[in-house]
Amino acid sequence: MGQKLTIEPVTRVEGHGKVTIHLDDDNNVVESRLHIVEFRGFERFVQGRPYWEAPVLVQRLCGICPVSHHLAAAKAIDVIVGVGPDGLTPTGEKMRRLMHYGQIFQSHALHFFHLVSPDLLFGINANPEKRNVIEVAKEFKELAVQGVMMRKFGQEIIKATAGKKIHGTGAIAGGINKNLSVEEREFFINGKDPMNIDKMIEWSKEALQLFKKYHLENKEFVDGFAAFPSNHMSLVRKDGAMDLYHGVLRAVDHEGKKILHDIDYQNYLDYIGEGVKSWSYMKFPFLKNLGKTEGWYRVGPLARMNTCDFIPSPLAQKEFEAFKAYTKGKPNNMSLHMHWARLIETLHAAEVIKDLLHDADLQGTNLVARGNKCDEGVGLIEAPRGTLFHHYKINSDDLITMCNLIVSTTHNNEPMNIAVRKVADAMISGQRSIKEGMLNAVEVAIRAYDPCLSCATHAMGKMPLELSLLDATGEVLDRKLK
Amino acid sequence: MDRTIIATTSLAGCFGCHMSLLDIDEKILDLIELVEFNKSPINDIKHFTKMCDIGLIEGGCCNEENVHVLKDFRAHCKILVSVGECAIMGGLPAMRNGIPLIECFEEAYLNGPSVKGNNEQGIIPNDPELPALLNKVYPCHEVVRIDYHLPGCPPRAELIWEALYALITRQPMNLPYEVLKFD
Numbered sequence: 001m002g003q004k005l006t007i008e009p010v011t012r013v014e015g016h017g018k019v020t021i022h023l024d025d026d027n028n029v030v031e032s033r034l035h036i037v038e039f040r041g042f043e044r045f046v047q048g049r050p051y052w053e054a055p056v057l058v059q060r061l062c063g064i065c066p067v068s069h070h071l072a073a074a075k076a077i078d079v080i081v082g083v084g085p086d087g088l089t090p091t092g093e094k095m096r097r098l099m100h101y102g103q104i105f106q107s108h109a110l111h112f113f114h115l116v117s118p119d120l121l122f123g124i125n126a127n128p129e130k131r132n133v134i135e136v137a138k139e140f141k142e143l144a145v146q147g148v149m150m151r152k153f154g155q156e157i158i159k160a161t162a163g164k165k166i167h168g169t170g171a172i173a174g175g176i177n178k179n180l181s182v183e184e185r186e187f188f189i190n191g192k193d194p195m196n197i198d199k200m201i202e203w204s205k206e207a208l209q210l211f212k213k214y215h216l217e218n219k220e221f222v223d224g225f226a227a228f229p230s231n232h233m234s235l236v237r238k239d240g241a242m243d244l245y246h247g248v249l250r251a252v253d254h255e256g257k258k259i260l261h262d263i264d265y266q267n268y269l270d271y272i273g274e275g276v277k278s279w280s281y282m283k284f285p286f287l288k289n290l291g292k293t294e295g296w297y298r299v300g301p302l303a304r305m306n307t308c309d310f311i312p313s314p315l316a317q318k319e320f321e322a323f324k325a326y327t328k329g330k331p332n333n334m335s336l337h338m339h340w341a342r343l344i345e346t347l348h349a350a351e352v353i354k355d356l357l358h359d360a361d362l363q364g365t366n367l368v369a370r371g372n373k374c375d376e377g378v379g380l381i382e383a384p385r386g387t388l389f390h391h392y393k394i395n396s397d398d399l400i401t402m403c404n405l406i407v408s409t410t411h412n413n414e415p416m417n418i419a420v421r422k423v424a425d426a427m428i429s430g431q432r433s434i435k436e437g438m439l440n441a442v443e444v445a446i447r448a449y450d451p452c453l454s455c456a457t458h459a460m461g462k463m464p465l466e467l468s469l470l471d472a473t474g475e476v477l478d479r480k481l482k
Numbered sequence: 483m484d485r486t487i488i489a490t491t492s493l494a495g496c497f498g499c500h501m502s503l504l505d506i507d508e509k510i511l512d513l514i515e516l517v518e519f520n521k522s523p524i525n526d527i528k529h530f531t532k533m534c535d536i537g538l539i540e541g542g543c544c545n546e547e548n549v550h551v552l553k554d555f556r557a558h559c560k561i562l563v564s565v566g567e568c569a570i571m572g573g574l575p576a577m578r579n580g581i582p583l584i585e586c587f588e589e590a591y592l593n594g595p596s597v598k599g600n601n602e603q604g605i606i607p608n609d610p611e612l613p614a615l616l617n618k619v620y621p622c623h624e625v626v627r628i629d630y631h632l633p634g635c636p637p638r639a640e641l642i643w644e645a646l647y648a649l650i651t652r653q654p655m656n657l658p659y660e661v662l663k664f665d
């Protein structure tokens with residue numbers, strides 16, 4: 001008679017995700033599943049709303065990176081109002097870019113501080129009780145202050161561009177509703193230490209050093225854990241540079257061969273489909289030319305390092321070269337290198353913010369472009385966790401009739417399931433009872449993989465787990481909690 | 483004075499209200515000196531290990547587990563606070579209340595342009611591992627008694643801080659008009 005293991009993050013009880021692992025009579029893993037238990041129905045209930053509400057409505061999907069939804073929706077309705085992805089005024093486009101890179105900066109900084117730093121500072125084998133952000137704050141006050149201030153800086157940029165730190169209103173159809181005042185600019189360039197952009201660049205470099213040191217000391221673990229070949233997808237600028245706000249869609253396979261050739265994302269439906277499985281509310285996207293079994297891919301910082309040809313800012317480009325050299329120019333398929341990639345992007349974001357702050361276009365007064373309206377638009381953006389798709393159709397009354405969303409974490413659905421299976425096969429298959437290490441391993445796999453699996457995991461640091469060993473009648477044989 | 487014990491949870495919310503709590507920035511470091519966190523996404527405590535002084539609830543109830551968690555919070559928290567529009571009124575997720583649930587499912591899994599033609603068996607997720615959805619999204623005070631409501635989507639960091647600080651220090655709340663925002 002087979003058995004079933006259930007691993008429940010606490011956050012799942014609160015509506016996020018959980019893992020079940022099915023064992024046969026010899027305790028071999030026959031199946032593992034990551035269930036997403038959340039369903040909201042946005043696609044349906046925004047129907048009937050005026051299109052200009054989309055940027056403020058749909059961002060309420062996620063309060064952790066609302067700016068990404070705000071901007072992806074705005075980019076889609078730019079197309080609807082006939083401005084197209086390339087037709088914004090310089091002030092409109094640059095204000096949005098500033099907002100977006102501010103968001104990348106705060107989200108990555110938060111992630112580094114809350115999620116990665118406990119592992120780096122206390123070690124991955126430290127008592128789990130200790131490996132949380134509060135303990136970091138108590139023992140490494142300086143680093144804690146740094147994390148808090150980096151996030152604050154990014155949030156202030158968002159407030160200055162979007163009007164509010166969370167769920168702002170800055171981006172509107174065809175542009176933006178404010179420019180950056182000279183006082184605001186001064187605050188970010190020459191703000192009292194540490195609140196200025198030069199300090200942020202310096203701290204981003206330090207964070208990278210911290211990771212590199214950790215990598216050097218834990219090479220085997222960082223390189224080997226939940227590593228597996230996969231395809232990778234992201235937007236890149238037309239010339240192949242990293243661009244997190246706009247570009248064409250590119251995918252490469254695990255060897256670096258292009259499998260999606262810099263396409264115009266308005267036609268994404270020709271290239272990407274989504275499958276459905278009965279056991280998860282999250283869908284399973286795939287590249288149509290490769291089909292459901294072969295066509296899945298990863299998105300996010302690691303994928304972006306693998307798809308782009310270079311990073312268009314000097315300090316981050318140097319780091320990018322070192323990152324590429326580590327895998328001899330081939331795509332990097334090591335899950336835990338996601339942290340490394342994320343910190344390179346943090347530095348890049350800080351450099352982009354600095355350039356933008358010195359750009360006089362931000363004080364321009366031509367905020368909104370106009371064009372000829374049509375009834376459909378697609379908006380894509382590279383959110384902190386990967387490519388985000390928004391697609392809307394409207395009727396002659398300007399009301400939304402169709403809304404399709406593919407969010408970053410959804411693209412990573414299959415890869416996360418594979419990561420869990422890898423760990424289950426390696427650590428759980430054939431074991432007689434549950435050990436703490438198994439919980440840890442599954443947790444680290446999902447978290448490193450895509451920390452926004454559940455918002456809480458990303459936001460608040462550790463993902464607590466409950467793992468139950470059940471027999472076929474549902475009786476609990478063993479239970480571990482941490 | 484003993485440390486105030488705080489618990490927090492996100493039900494059918496977007497985590498923006500938790501993020502807004504983080505937006506108190508440097509004051510976070512003061513906060514962790516004043517309080518001890520019990521059940522919360524911020525730490526490893528899955529089940530309540532003791533009675534708590536303050537419970538902060540983000541999000542309304544959209545599935546049976548939300549209801550279960552909310553009742554558990556009421557049983558273990560002396561003061562329960564609805565934080566943000568979702569907890570207070572159901573918020574944006576409650577926009578589905580006027581629409582039959584099946585239409586929401588059909589749009590997401592059968593008719594959406596990227597699933598159409600790719601979901602050959604017409605699957606709508608229904609595994610027993612998935613918690614049952616409620617017919618509507620309910621505000622928290624329709625499920626349990628709620629002691630305070632903090633408006634906003636999300637409530638501004640200053641509002642959350644002022645309210646929390648008053649509860650922790652057992653002072654009357656001083657919430658000036660300017661920090662009460664409703665968007």
Ligand code: SF4
Pocket residue numbers: 060063494495496497498499540541565566567568569573574634635636637
């Ligand atoms: S009130 Fe607003 S910020 Fe808070 S959970 Fe709801 S949508 Fe998110």
